[in-house]
Amino acid sequence: MTWFKVDDSFPQHPKVLRIPRVKRIACVGLWGLAGPWCARNLTDGYLDENMVEELGGSKKQADELVRVGLWERVDGGFQFHDWSDWQPTRARVEERRDAEARRKQEWRDRKRSAREQTEDVPAGQGPDTTRDSDGTDADVRSTRPDPTRPDPDTPNGVSSGPRSGAATDRRGTRLPDDFAVSDEMRSWAAEQGWADRWVDSVTERFVDYWRAKAGRDATKTDWPATWRNWLRREAERGQPVAAAAGTSPRQLPSWEL
Known part of the structure; x- marks a missing residue:
């Protein structure tokens, strides 16, 4: 999604006030519809002449926007004045979208890698179990605590609290x-x-x-x-x-x- 930015002092701007009152609503309405259309379609503020009518405007309204300096006439249509200074350009939007796509893909790759590592562990073998060089299970216990095994350091093997190294909930x-x-x-x-x-x-x-x-x-x-x-x-x-x-x-x- 892209945004078309309008300052809250727009109604009092000299360029707007130069439009006769009887024409102002219609001309500003065309300007206000054309802006989001250009932003969505990444035209960098360019509006084809045929789009004026598609947006419900008229040639006279477009000419009035040119006269007061809100638009400029260019080959084949109209151009918002100084669009690239204050509005999102096509290059900037595409750069941001590419960066976001890369970030999401990297996140998916990390999730998939973690899932595959878990799925590759044979049944009955914990992810921390080591193996000898010949591929057989080594006689080494997992480094993770076993909650089902009594703690020999506590009376009757009953622990009075969480064991050292036990996983904890990630709380905010x-x-x-x-x-x-x-x-x-x-x-x-x-x-x-x-x-x-x-x-x-x-x-x-x-x-x-x-x-x-x-x-x-x-x-x-x-x-x-x-x-x-x-x-x-x-x-x-x-x-x-x-x-x-x-x-x-x-x-x-x-x-x-």
Whole structure:
């Protein structure tokens, strides 16, 4: 899914106000339908002239958008002004999709490898049982604790608690007091297009939110992963990323300038 971003000051923008009132709703309606269509079809803001009518618009409305500077006329159709500065480009979207596909495939490969290792263990032989060089079972016990064998160090072989090395449930914890963005997390954020100033700002909101939250919903098993998902959702909501050093902290809309 891709997003078409619109700033909340759009209705008061000078370019919009230059459209006569009697035409404004129709022209802005065409602009608002064309934006998501371009984002979904990864056209980088290009709209074929025939699509104007398909979207319910007219040539006069398109010409008015060109006149005020929201669109530009190009060969065969129209182009959103400065699309690549403020909207997701085809190259960026495909890069993100490829990275996500690789991540999912790597996860599936790990799951399949773990399953195959389990399935390859012969019946009656634990995964930790060793074998001699001739392929026969070695007389070595599994390194895993056997819950059915009495503990000789306790009276009557009854254990008073969990044995050393026993598996424990993986339970979630609240956000650590010393939670901080590691170099690895910051490197990941930079690859996603986040500038340091926005990483720090969004992390402050992330920390405040989870420290204020109560109940079981406030516990997580992997806080760095929760932080990465938080940044992804912020980007989907149209929060500023501003990867370039020195970029103004104010997010400009696609129709500005």
